[in-house]
Amino acid sequence: KTEDKEIAKIEEKKSEDKEAAQLEGKQKAEKSVKTNGNENKEEEKTISQEKDPQTNPSWKPIGTEQGAKPEMKFKEGTVDWSEMKKAISYAVDVPESQLIFDFIGNNGNNKAYGNVRDKQSNKKYKVNIDWVENQGWKPASVQVVK
Missing domain, CATH: 1.20.5 (Single alpha-helices involved in coiled-coils or other helix-helix interfaces)
Known part of the structure; x- marks a missing residue:
């Protein structure tokens, strides 16, 4: 037991x-x-994120045909779209024809941003643009991203 x-x-x-x-x-x-x-x-x-966003005090609005306020139409072929692309190209100092526009979208009241790639250098950028009344889109910041 x-x-x-x-x-x-x-x-x-x-x-x-x-x-x-x-x-x-x-x-x-x-x-x-x-x-x-x-x-x-x-x-x-x-x-x-590779680098902090860069700003440039010498950036100016690109001019506009839209008047006081932007259409905020994120559609290819519109005047607003064309002007946003122009401002983004100006901000990164690369011709529009050399950029691939991956995305352009709303970033708040009269603000937008674009994700673009340089076809030659393969650099990627996130660009913030702000609307200046009667003067058009103006670059606010550019950030190089990986």
């Missing part, structure tokens, strides 16, 4: 040890997942 009790105790102890080891393994796995998640987020931040 005492032998049976001892065997039962040994079996119970083995079972407890096994459960503890499994739990410890799970916790380690969860920890490594959390650590990897944080590392990836840091990497994403460094990839998306």
Whole structure:
């Protein structure tokens, strides 16, 4: 009888040890997942932005046919679209024909931004432009992105 009790105790102890080891393994796995998640987020931040946005006090509005306020029509072929492209090109100092316009979108009240690429240098830019009443779009900042 005492032998049976001892065997039962040994079996119970083995079972407890096994459960503890499994739990410890799970916790380690969860920890490594959390650590990897944080590392990836840091990497994403460094990839998306290469330099701080640059401004240039000598930038002027590009002129407009639109009057006091822009149409804010983000559609190819409109006067507003054409003027936004002109302002973005002016900001990065690259001819429009040499740029690929990946995106032009709304950036708030009378503000827009464009994501463009230079076909020759392969540089990518994010350009913010602001509307100046009766004078047209004016570059606000240029940021080189990766």
